[in-house]
Each structure stands twice: as C-alpha cells, then as structure tokens.
Amino acid sequence: MSSTIFYKFLHQKVQSTIHFDGTGISVFDLKFEIIQQNHLGDGSDFNLLLYHSDQPDVEYDNDQDVIPRSSFVLARRSPSLSKHGKFNNASRYVSGKPRIQRKQLQMQSQNGSQQTGQQSDKPVDENVSEEDRIKQMFENQTNAWAQTQDELSTHKVVYNKPTTTTQAGGTVAPEDMPPPGYMCYRCGGKDHWIRNCPTNTDPNYEGKKIKRTTGIPRSHLKTISKEAAENSSSNPDSKITTNENGDLVDAQGNIYMITDSGEYVIAVADSKTWMNYQQKQTNAVNHAKHEYELKLLECVEKDGKSEFLDPLSSTKKLLRAPVVMTPCCQTKESLKKMSNFSYNQQDLEQLLIDNDFRCPNCDKDEVYLDTLIKNEELMKEMEEYMKEKEKELGIENPETASGEKRGLEGAEGGDAKRQNTALPLRPDGMPHTLPNGMPMPPFIPGMPPMPMFMPPIPPPFMPPNK
Known part of the structure; x- marks a missing residue:
C-alpha cells in the first residue's frame, strides 16, 4: 500500500504530496524526491532544508532520520555556502549518499539504546507475576528518563531575548520607538509597541476595542473630544458606554472610531447624497x-x-x-x-x-x-x-x-427584507388567537404557560361540566 508525505515550500500556498512504500521515509530520500518532483536540477546551486511543521525553527539536520508517513514538513531553498572549505549544496541528494554524523552525543545515545536494548532483549520469565512485570516496566522507564537527562545536560542552553528594551530610567529606548502612524491596539497609545504596553502587567485592565476608519471618507467623519473618550470609564456623566462587542458608544448609539492620527471620530450620514x-x-x-x-x-x-x-x-x-x-x-x-x-x-x-x-x-x-x-x-x-x-x-x-406603493411598504413594515415578527402558525394551521370575548389571562411567575385555546367560560345559569 502506498504511503504519502505532505510538504510545502514557504512561499507556496498549496501543499504537495510525495508517494512512497513503507511506513516512513528518510530525510535523504525525501529531499531527493522533492528535487525530482519540482525539476530543480542537479542541486549544485542551492541547498534544500526541511523543517518540522509544528516547530518551523527545528530542522531535519540528520539525513538518516526517518519521517513517519502522513507527516507534513516545510521545505526551503537557500543559496549554496562554503562550509569548512567545502560547498554545502544539495548535489549529494541527487548523485551522492547520505552523510553520517559521528558525534559524541549520538554515540552516547547509541550506547544507551544498546544497553536498554540488551535489557529489553532479556528473556522474560514466564513464572514472574503480573505485579513484578509492571514494576519492571516502571523501572525501565525510570532508567530511560535518567539517560535522557544525562543527554540533555550536555546540550547548549539557548536564552530568549527579552521582549522589552528599556533604559535606566524605565523609558523605552529610542531605537525601539514605533514608526509614525503605529498605534497600540490594546490601549490606543502611539509611543510604544503593543508588546511594551504598560497595561500588559495589569490584570484588571479592560481593553477598549476601537475601530479604525479604513475606507470611510474624511467628509463623513466628525471629530470627538479625545479627553472625553479616554476618561469615559472614570467619568459616569460622559454617557459613553461599552456595547456587547467592546466598542465605545455614545448616548445616540454612535460607535467611536480612531483615525491614523489618533483622533476620535464618529461616522455621520451622507446628507448630500441623500438629498x-x-x-x-x-x-x-x-x-x-x-x-x-x-x-x-x-x-x-x-x-x-x-x-x-x-x-x-x-x-x-x-x-x-x-x-x-x-x-x-x-x-x-x-x-x-x-x-x-x-x-x-x-x-x-x-x-x-x-x-x-x-x-x-x-x-x-x-x-x-x-x-x-x-x-x-x-x-x-x-x-x-x-x-x-x-x-x-x-x-x-x-x-x-x-x-x-407607500401603503404596501407600510403594511410590510417599510422594508421587505425586515424580519417578520408575526406569530407563526400552529402545526395544525390554526392561528395563535383567543376566542372572541375572552380576555388575555394574566401571567404569574412560577406557573406553567397558559394554553393558546381555552374552553369558553360557561354562563352563570349553567352548571359546570363534571
């Protein structure tokens, strides 16, 4: 049965497929298939690199590694470089053999795997009870974790670069200032990046969702006081609230927006076009x-x-x-x-x-x-x-x-596309109406809903039905 590997170059939007036999394919063979499928030539003028799809910064650097079937990898071509006096290109994937990396770490891992393999190859005594087998399994896992820790202790520690660049006084460094026109979408400020926003460390901060005025002409915008918009949360008399989407809304229902220059505006109707x-x-x-x-x-x-x-x-x-x-x-x-x-x-x-x-x-x-x-x-x-x-x-x-026409529009609510709020018909086709002369029963909380059709109230001179 044919197996598949999915790959995609970084500049492509559609992924490609490589078919092969078996449960996995080596990195060397996969690079060879990619070069042949895309007609990339003899590989002397470029180098082909493969990366994990879930970790794009981790490369498949060992040609002997096996990639399981149905996996998805990222491919990238880079110029051929001279490394240790030799040209590092993809020509060996076309006419050469996979390189063997003889590293001390790999030797240690091989020795460790041999030891674990020897331990696992030991014949299992059939007279051992189930509890002893479970205990032996946990011991093997403990030994494997200890060997992994020993391997990790030899790795080089890579420290992440801090996300903020501050000076001694606590202000943002000049080289880290955002360019003109940039705006922090968390607080609306223009003097810092969003990663350096001072509200990032405030757990009680409620971010304001302020829309941009992209696509709206300036003639249809009305400038609003910036102080009133920014101090709306602390001033209840401003009549500026926040709707369910987090947008700032005034008493008339106008949504506040912000321009590229940082001014607060609202959209106004195009009265000229309407006239x-x-x-x-x-x-x-x-x-x-x-x-x-x-x-x-x-x-x-x-x-x-x-x-x-x-x-x-x-x-x-x-x-x-x-x-x-x-x-x-x-x-x-x-x-x-x-x-x-x-x-x-x-x-x-x-x-x-x-x-x-x-x-x-x-x-x-x-x-x-x-x-x-x-x-x-x-x-x-x-x-x-x-x-x-x-x-x-x-x-x-x-x-x-x-x-x-006006009468018809008035009967339809003035808009044929408006949602019909009339009561639907019952399944039997009868409308939701009460008998003539019968008042609407009052609704009392806690009581079940009244049926749509009630029997008529008998006259005073007639005895009730038993």
Whole structure:
C-alpha cells in the first residue's frame, strides 16, 4: 500500500504530496524526491532544508532520520555556502549518499539504546507475576528518563531575548520607538509597541476595542473630544458606554472610531447624497405626472370635454379634486368671463380672498367660502373618464401608484427584507388567537404557560361540566 508525505515550500500556498512504500521515509530520500518532483536540477546551486511543521525553527539536520508517513514538513531553498572549505549544496541528494554524523552525543545515545536494548532483549520469565512485570516496566522507564537527562545536560542552553528594551530610567529606548502612524491596539497609545504596553502587567485592565476608519471618507467623519473618550470609564456623566462587542458608544448609539492620527471620530450620514437621491426621485415623479396629464389633455380635447379643464389656469390644465362651484354660477348659460363654472376648491378660495370675495365669472359680491358648492357629479364623471382612458392607453396615474406603493411598504413594515415578527402558525394551521370575548389571562411567575385555546367560560345559569 502506498504511503504519502505532505510538504510545502514557504512561499507556496498549496501543499504537495510525495508517494512512497513503507511506513516512513528518510530525510535523504525525501529531499531527493522533492528535487525530482519540482525539476530543480542537479542541486549544485542551492541547498534544500526541511523543517518540522509544528516547530518551523527545528530542522531535519540528520539525513538518516526517518519521517513517519502522513507527516507534513516545510521545505526551503537557500543559496549554496562554503562550509569548512567545502560547498554545502544539495548535489549529494541527487548523485551522492547520505552523510553520517559521528558525534559524541549520538554515540552516547547509541550506547544507551544498546544497553536498554540488551535489557529489553532479556528473556522474560514466564513464572514472574503480573505485579513484578509492571514494576519492571516502571523501572525501565525510570532508567530511560535518567539517560535522557544525562543527554540533555550536555546540550547548549539557548536564552530568549527579552521582549522589552528599556533604559535606566524605565523609558523605552529610542531605537525601539514605533514608526509614525503605529498605534497600540490594546490601549490606543502611539509611543510604544503593543508588546511594551504598560497595561500588559495589569490584570484588571479592560481593553477598549476601537475601530479604525479604513475606507470611510474624511467628509463623513466628525471629530470627538479625545479627553472625553479616554476618561469615559472614570467619568459616569460622559454617557459613553461599552456595547456587547467592546466598542465605545455614545448616548445616540454612535460607535467611536480612531483615525491614523489618533483622533476620535464618529461616522455621520451622507446628507448630500441623500438629498440628491430625493431630488432625483421627486423629478422623476414630476416628469411622470406631466406625461400623464399631457396624454389625458389630448384625450379631453379630442373628446370635447371642456368641463374637465381648469378655468383659472393660464395654460390648459386638468381640474384637480375637490371641485366646487359658486352659488351664482352653476350652469353653462351663466358663463361670462370663464370657460368653465367648476373650479379647484383651493385655487378658488385663494382667488376669492384676494378679490374681496367677488365671483370670478359674474363679479357678484359676498361669495363667501362657506357658500361654495361641491360638484360631486363632475368629480365622479372625471374619475370614470380617467379610469377608462387609463385602460385604453395602458397608462397609470403616478400619484395613485406611489400611494399604493407607500401603503404596501407600510403594511410590510417599510422594508421587505425586515424580519417578520408575526406569530407563526400552529402545526395544525390554526392561528395563535383567543376566542372572541375572552380576555388575555394574566401571567404569574412560577406557573406553567397558559394554553393558546381555552374552553369558553360557561354562563352563570349553567352548571359546570363534571
């Protein structure tokens, strides 16, 4: 059965596979397979290094080490270097043999393994009890751990470099200062690295999650007092709180953000774009109304329906509801100055106020606003005529269409994508409602929930069911 080893170069994103027979493959053979699979040549101009995937800084430096199957290793190519007068390259993996490292440490480990092997090769007495065998197993483990400690005592100790670089006065050294534009994401400071943050040693410090303004134009940002934002925890009157995500939020619900210069800002609405959008919508509706009225005017002139025209308009225009008449002029025979005795109520009232309540047709005085008569017959006739022409021409009144759209949006909550919070139907298809006339039972803590359907309360004159 074929076994596999997975590897990946440090600059690659996709891992590769090496197939071989057996339960493991040596480092030497694995390097040879990698060179052949990637067509890297004779290996004279580079050196191939393999590292552990879980410890990228630990190298497979012994060519005779065996890597178990299904393992994942990291590969890296480096320039060939001269080491001890000889060129250290990967040519031996193509045409040479694995090198043998004769180190004293390996000799000690081999001797130790031979001793343990001799001890383990001793024949086991079948008459030994189970307890003695367990005791012997623990002794062997103790001896192996002692040998490991002896080997580790010969290793060189490697000390880690301190993470902080401080001067005698306790301040950060000049060479360790962060570059301009850097910000500590733990406390928001700009004068230290996050590894040198003074709040690292404070177990009671609650970090502030401050968002960056990446991608937001400066014209949509409003600067906030930096002192108020930083002292929000110590000043309860600032009305600056922290939400469930750890962000700073003011009383209006605006989330505080920070710019590259360290200023606290909040995002504001793009009112200019919104006004432009509203203006475009208004212009589109007005244009649609104008086109609609022009088509109806053509039909009115063609059909000779002059009573549908507004007599107070300087241009030809349809009457708008509500339509009223003056008490002195209600027939075509009474027309003198005007071409129609029906007017729009708002326009006629304004005209009467400006002309001392004088009739615009016959100049009669004392035509007051409360004496105007509604011409309901003409309004009904106009409505039927407009519906008939709409069906005939295939047009639609923009005012009626927009009103129906707003009503539909209001019934849906103004947003079709908004979550439906209505109660779902029961499994049997019945809605969650109570019988008519039955009040909602009060909820008492500790009691089980009331059923959705309760039997009706019997009348006082009927005995309860037993």
